[in-house]
Amino acid sequence: MRYLVTAQEMKQYDKNTIEYLGIPGPVLMERAALAAEDFLKERFDAVKERTKVLIFAGMGNNGGDGLALARLLAADGYTVAVRLVGDPEKATEQWKSQWQTLQHFPVKTDSNTQADEYNVIVDALFGVGLSRPVEGIYAEAVEEMNVAEGFKLALDVPSGICSDTGRVLGCAFLADATITFGFCKRGLVMYPGTDYAGQVHIANVGIGPESFLGQSPEMYTYDSCEQHLPDRTSSGNKGTFGxxxxxxxxxxxxxxxxxxxxxxxxxxxxxxxxxxxxxxxxxxxxxxxxxxxxxxxxxxxxxxxxxxxxxxxxxxxxxxxxxxxxxxxxxxxxxxxxxxxxxxxxxxxxxxxxxxxxxxxxxxxxxxxxxxxxxxxxxxxxxxxxxxxxxxxxxxxxxxxxxxxxxxxxxxxxxxxxxxxxxxxxxxxxxxxxxxxxxxxxxxxxxxxxxxxxxxxxxxxxxxxxxxxxxxxxxxxxxxxxxxxxxxxxxxxxxxxxxxxxxx
Ligand SMILES: NC(=O)C1=CN([C@@H]2O[C@H](COP(=O)(O)OP(=O)(O)OC[C@H]3O[C@@H](n4cnc5c(N)ncnc54)[C@H](OP(=O)(O)O)[C@@H]3O)[C@@H](O)[C@H]2O)[C@@H](O)CC1
Ligand SMILES: Nc1ncnc2c1ncn2[C@@H]1O[C@H](COP(=O)(O)OP(=O)(O)O)[C@@H](O)[C@H]1O
Ligand SMILES: [K+]
The missing domain is CATH 3.40.1190.20 (Ribokinase)
Known part of the structure; x- marks a missing residue:
């Protein structure tokens, strides 16, 4: 059985994990970034020298995940650049902290990066915090990512996809794969979001059923043959089976x-x-x-x-x-x-x-x-x-x-x-x-x-x-x-x- 959560449920579970279970937000973010790094390393480690990663980062914690991933990859020898989209003045505290740390690592952060010079594009613009249609500079960034060549990875949710319904809000990132944190979001399995998400990988970042605090998700799905079928009595006759x-x-x-x-x-x-x-x-x-x-x-x-x-x-x-x-x-x-x-x-x-x-x-x-x-x-x-x-x-x-x-x-x-x-x-x-x-x-x-x-x-x-x-x-x-x-x-x-x- 796999839970499918809404943005609101996910935010509540994040909050419960941090405030009730006592696992700090930066730990969760680090685990999210580590999971994304592992995902990319599995695919690109053998060709690390030739792998150039461009991460588009928004100003929320999804962008924060992107900055943490940039640092981890750079420390590991990858060529990494970050494109900031939005006003850093308005960024979250965790984002600002990640940004400061990033300054100590060899990551290109100017705005002159050309997406077509990179062979891995990471979308860290918006995650479960998307609250309105994607327009203006954000839509331009999505468009630039979409037309770029190379492997496309979305962090948590492809930007522009509504986490609750799978609908496209304005425009959306078309991913080859999405690594989603904690629980699968509903929008990643509903149409058309599921087509935008590509292959979905669920990463354990330390938010589990303990974080429900009595309020488990309202939706679930089955992934494989784990159904509960009625037992078939070996001695049964046709009347037994109805x-x-x-x-x-x-x-x-x-x-x-x-x-x-x-x-x-x-x-x-x-x-x-x-x-x-x-x-x-x-x-x-x-x-x-x-x-x-x-x-x-x-x-x-x-x-x-x-x-x-x-x-x-x-x-x-x-x-x-x-x-x-x-x-x-x-x-x-x-x-x-x-x-x-x-x-x-x-x-x-x-x-x-x-x-x-x-x-x-x-x-x-x-x-x-x-x-x-x-x-x-x-x-x-x-x-x-x-x-x-x-x-x-x-x-x-x-x-x-x-x-x-x-x-x-x-x-x-x-x-x-x-x-x-x-x-x-x-x-x-x-x-x-x-x-x-x-x-x-x-x-x-x-x-x-x-x-x-x-x-x-x-x-x-x-x-x-x-x-x-x-x-x-x-x-x-x-x-x-x-x-x-x-x-x-x-x-x-x-x-x-x-x-x-x-x-x-
Ligand atoms: N909490 C945790 O510990 C963990 C959280 N994690 C990560 O955090 C993510 C959630 O972070 P989040 O809540 O900060 O929201 P996020 O998706 O970054 O977006 C908010 C930003 O986007 C903006 N914005 C929204 N819509 C917009 C639009 N159409 N056009 C333009 N701007 C728009 C909005 O701006 P505002 O509405 O405030 O003006 C704000 O700046 C989650 O998906 C996961 O990746 C993981 O690290 C695991 C641990
Ligand atoms: N694109 C699709 N993906 C998955 N299941 C589908 C798709 N299109 C139709 N189905 C399934 O096929 C069935 C169609 O049922 P229904 O519309 O009642 O067909 P009919 O009246 O022709 O028998 C439903 O169970 C529906 O969920
Ligand atoms: K994203």
Missing amino acids: KALLVAGSNGMAGAAILAARAAYRTGAGMVKVITAEENRQILQQGIPEALYGSCRQLSESLEWADVIAIGPGIGREEQARECLKKVVEKSRKPLVLDADALNLLAEENGKALAEKLHTQGAEGRVIILTPHVGELSRLLAKTIPECKKELPECGRELAERFHGVAVAKDARTIVCKEQGEFYLNTTGNSGMATAGSGDVLTGVILGLLAQGMNAIDAAVNGVYLHGRAGELAAKLHTEYGVMAGDIADCLMKDYDEKESVKK
């Missing part, structure tokens, strides 16, 4: 049902039954013979049969879909995943009563997971799509509160949250997943995990992670251009290491 009911696919939309059913099986569900339009019977049974088939008339008895239910992929918004949704809400209290047109139906004027019922059921303890993409989210919350994209965590939270459930707000970086508690931000996946039917696969994955007895938030978080991971494996086989939703379903669990996983 009966999953999937209401999906109107006439002509059998594909959505097949994809979701396939994904539920691939994730480990024992039995999957699909309720779909009569016209889809043959194609469904050919497409996924492992699934049980039921017509919409058999929905009531199937609701009795099921352990968990998902409704939505490809159901359309016709009367039959509305009837099915009504039954699923009114005749069952079993764990429920709502996706696609089920969400659109709830957002319609005549879906409001049903939405209200779900809200009550959620409050009474029914497990409800909603998986809207930003379009569906905007309809449910009556907001614009740009608003939802911009405020995805907040919108996810609002949706979770509305249904007392779990919201999976899907985008290139999907957010998962409950009414309270942390936000999970997903970093697996790629542009190959922006392909029709990809969301249907996710519904099946979450359904499959729920069927095996996972709780709602774990099923949603791990489902989103595994779905993205499958997208990565599919892209290895077909490239991001060539991935189709069926490939994602087929790649599910392909590299899952049962021995390495944390069983639950």
